[in-house]
Amino acid sequence: MDWLRLQKALSVEADRGFNDLMGNEFRFSEFLSRSLNQSSIDLPSRSQEKLQELANEFATYADLSFSQRQHLVAETRRFLHQTKRWVEEQVELEQGIGNETRSRSVAVVAPARTPRTKPLVESKMVKRVTLDQAVTFLPGIGAKNSERLAKLGLHTVRDVLYYYPRDHLDYARQVNIRELVPGETVTIIATVKRCNCFNSPRNAKLVIFELTVQDRSGQMKLSRFYAGTRYRNRGWQELQKRHYPIGAVIAASGLVKQDKYGITLEDPQIEVIDHFNASIDSLKVGRVVPIYPLTEGVGADVLRKAVVAALPAVSQLQDPLPEKLRQNYDLVGLQEAIANIHFPPNSQGLDVARRRLVFDEFFYLQLGLLQRRAAQQQEQTSITLAPTGKLIEQFYQVLPFQLTKAQNRVVNDILNDLQKPTPMNRLVQGDVGSGKTVVAVVAILAAIQAGYQAVLMAPTEVLAEQHYRKLVEWFNLLHLPVELLTGSTKSTKRKQIHADLATGALPLLVGTHALIEDPVQFQRLGLVVIDEQHRFGVQQRAKLQQKGDFPHVLTMTATPIPRTLALTLHGDLDVSQIDELPPGRKPIQTTLLSGRDRSHAYDLIRREVAQGRQVYVVLPLVDESEKLDLKSAIEEYQHLQEGVFPEFKVGLLHGRMSSAEKDDAITQFRNHQTQILVSTTVVEVGVDVPNASVMLIEHADRFGLSQLHQLRGRVGRGAEQSYCLLMNSSKTETARQRLKVLEQSQDGFFISEMDLRFRGPGEVLGTRQSGLPDFALASLVEDQDVLEIAREAAEKVIEKDPRLDRWLLMKQELQYRYQRLMGGTILT
Known part of the structure; x- marks a missing residue:
């Protein structure tokens, strides 16, 4: 059985939205059904029955709902991982080396340790863990927990390692009781003076556990509260008392708070240790503790246990970034970063690990955008337009005002682009009232005077109507026709517009989404102008461009975007800014x-x-x-x-x-x-x-x-x-x-930067239409400096080798991440 091919097919189907993709020969479902039916592997009877059952379900894949398809693909991925591992173990046993291989020690990058905390993975003989192994085979996980982890999309060891914490609690700092300061997270080492566990006199369902502890500097009380009838059992309560006998040494971690009874730790994590100078062997006490995103039915303890079991496989990770690049930007290696993002030795170790992984998220995004830009620059267009001409000169004459310096600068950028043999792909950002439409008209006239047609698309009928009114005023003076096409356009008028476009009699059409949805055919489309482009989806913009043969594209927005967002969303575009208002305007x-x-x-x-x-x-x-x-x-x-x-x-x-x-x-x-x-x-x-x-x-x-x-x-x-x-x-x-x-x-760019800081990028852009990639760690607000260096590094890499043929690991990582980050679609 071709395990790799099957898993790749399942992975692509999941990434592309469970749409039953069409391959070179077969549809996804047909390929899976055939492959599973034709399997010649000798499996136990229960596994053979399961294989047949899955094959039959894929035969009816077309009739399944979205959630049923999702479940079937996830279930098949788990089954194949488990079956592949079983087959490999049988082969090892037959060769007589199974036990020897599995007991051989492996090199491990030690995660999370502090001077007083035991390492999570010790150099004893451990069973070898591989990156593509199913989580079922991780020590201490098993089938039941692997089903729970599958709810988080964690099927393999690699999945677990790349499932980053959403936050960390820093319990690595050990202090004396007398030094506790409210608001800090700390660990104390103390001796048990008194232990009590009893039913709350005020709440029948609440059980209170109290521990009085003392170190050489002072004494304090620690409390935990348990809600539920099972905790009212006297046997359970007595067991707690026996667990913390008087004189026992404990390590307790938590947030320091001050209440009416004095200083304490809020909801403390408590572990018994051997003595005051003993190492702390715990996942929750005395270290920087990871906090993971969870879902219903998946507990934090199960996930942490899976991560600890998966950490030995960190040593198998290959770093796609060349050593010289890492040195230039002061980045730690991938193995160290992955290990320390989960269980860092201290807060400094966490910062260094996070910086490397945030760099990776930004770097591969920028690499993809710049690679696309390089590809665009290789495209050839037959539409080269002159920067001057009769129409443009007439337009300047009929304008009742002169263009500002900023408008002239942007016009020059556009006219230079239009003379190149590659299609223009430029974004014009301008504040409200800065005169973007006038700039767009110069580009439209350059296309029309060269014998081409132009189209202007706006997101709403109100805006399309506004553009149309303004253009009619100018075009009437130039004796040029212009029409408006929206959802409200009457069918008779619509047919006339279609006919005039097809013959070339209509040089400019303004409209809304109707431009895409209608059977609109241009005779010679040379320029596409899209206003408020962030309100359109990727596919909508692409459809309009496809109505011509590599037309020039000019996009505009009156929503100034901070540089960090512009790099993330428009990293493959040339950007011009109209940063000056027409003269005579008074500040509002x-x-x-x-x-x-x-x-x-x-x-x-x-x-x-x-x-x-x-x-x-x-x-x-x-x-x-x-x-x-x-x-x-x-x-x-x-x-x-x-x-x-x-x-x-x-x-x-x-x-x-x-x-x-x-x-x-x-x-x-x-x-x-x-x-x-x-x-x-x-x-x-x-x-x-x-x-x-x-x-x-x-x-x-x-x-x-x-x-x-x-x-x-x-x-x-x-x-x-x-x-x-x-x-x-x-x-x-x-x-x-x-x-x-x-x-x-009154500065739109400053205001949008502040908006980004107050509300975050998703809210600023409108989450649904934003087109923002889904970062696991990176923050466009907090990590702007890392984004800048990631962009710089990506530019240097693309400059040396746009195809990345000299860095094959980097090329593979880019392909994988581009699919994950952007669902396989191009952002702009």
């Missing part, structure tokens, strides 16, 4: 308010509307929520129209309205028919009304800083002074400090 005056300041906010609104200007009022919800005490858009609209501003016309806009209703609400506001627009975050992008001068955001603490900055950007688009009022409903100091950032800064 931003003020943080509480409920008692509401009357001041309403006074400001009245004053501004009386002077002919307009106001946004933004809320986080559409309907009133029973669970959250938040104002809803509908409720607030009625309140403001009837109770607060009856003299003004108030409008309403939210995401549940039909496209026609949204258009009507925006049009009325744009035409000054409504003075105040109550809205949800639909207005975050796309609504451009230069006359609006006040943005009042209710429950501002419910929004991220980047989103608030986007909302604030809806005002301040004219020459008049504008205001953003942040109504804070939270009583926490953290929320107030976070919102204060907006009071102090």
Whole structure:
């Protein structure tokens, strides 16, 4: 039986989402069913029956639900690991070397030890543990525990070694009782003076265990609480007393706390040791203790036991990073890092191990992105565009303003890209109102004047409509047609657009997801422009690009992304920044308010509307929520129209309205028919009304800083002074400090950096659409310095050998991690 091929097929099927992948000859399920049926291995009858049962289940794989497929693949992987190990042991026994081989000592990298803690793996004769061995065969684990570990995706010894702790408790520091400081985690060595175990007089289900201990500096009481009727048994309680006799020496670890009875350890871990100077032989006391992510039915003790049993196999790990690279960046070897991430000797050992493994996570991600970028630069496109021409010159003439220095710099970046024989793949980042659309139009005109078509895709109908309106104004002056295609476009109009695109009569099409979903065919697509690109999935962006033959791609975002996120998400893109606002724009005056300041906010609104200007009022919800005490858009609209501003016309806009209703609400506001627009975050992008001068955001603490900055950007688009009022409903100091950032800064990049620190990358980008890889250890907030050096190292490696042919171990590791990190898909 081809064990490796079967396990690889099962692994790929799991990584790709249990979709019954099609291979070169057979579907996954057919390949498994055939292979298991044709097995010629002589197995015990029960194993042979199981093999046949699995083969039959794969024959019906197409009819199974997702969870049934998931279970079947996991069960088969475990069975094959166990069977392969059994076969190997039978071969060893037949050759007469089985017992000798298994009793031979192996070289082990010793994990976690302190001067007073025994090593977890000693140099005695141990059974050899191999990386690809099933966890069932680990000493002390067995079949029952291996089933539990399988719930965490741990099937092999290698899986266990790479299952990193989510945190550590540092109990390595030993102190005297008199030196205990609340808030620290420590270990004490002391003598038992008194031991008691009794039923709580106040709670019938609670049992209290108390230990009074003393060292040369003082005395203290340790308590543990046990909930459950089985602990009320007198026999169990007496056993505890016998376990800790008076005069016994104990080591106790925990968090120091001060309560009304004095200083103590919270929920202490306690072990009896031989004497005061004895080594501590424990997984939970006197050392840096790993805390693992667990799931229901899998206890911490079982997982720690599996890790300890797997640690001897660390010596078999080969380090893919060359020694010179490790020396350049001060990185420890892989074996030492893996051993010490689980049971480090001390906090310094943990830091060093973690740094190496975080570097690996970032390094292979950057390597993959840079390799993709190198491949893109090898692609050839027949679309080379001139940097000047009649259309571009006419456009500059009809523009009522001059481009800023930043806009000119970015335009030059783009026009240089368009002349190269490789397709452009550039991201333009620009703050709200910085003029990204104008820059995109220059690129679009370069494509059109060379005889190509262009397409601009936006994530919402509101934003697509906004782009369309602006482009129509400019394109009419240039006598060029432009059309809009969204989900609301009527079928007759849709057919006309399709026809004009196919003949080449339509040079530019603006739209939403409808551009992808529709049977849209371009005659000669030369440029793809994607706005707010982070709101689209990878596949959606790729589908639009595939409508042309290696078209140039320009992506834009008004959500400034900190460098760490940009490297992680867009490491294969060229990035340009428009870091300058058009002249004449006044900074928006931003003020943080509480409920008692509401009357001041309403006074400001009245004053501004009386002077002919307009106001946004933004809320986080559409309907009133029973669970959250938040104002809803509908409720607030009625309140403001009837109770607060009856003299003004108030409008309403939210995401549940039909496209026609949204258009009507925006049009009325744009035409000054409504003075105040109550809205949800639909207005975050796309609504451009230069006359609006006040943005009042209710429950501002419910929004991220980047989103608030986007909302604030809806005002301040004219020459008049504008205001953003942040109504804070939270009583926490953290929320107030976070919102204060907006009071102090108008810089979108600084604000997004602070947002990243306050909320984390998943929340900043929107977790579902973020495209963020799933790191086991690395943090984009805490490990920015490691990301920088990992990027530098990856650039040097790719510069020397883009295909990694001189570093085969690194190449294999990259292929494995790229599948795991990104599910086999390209990020951008």
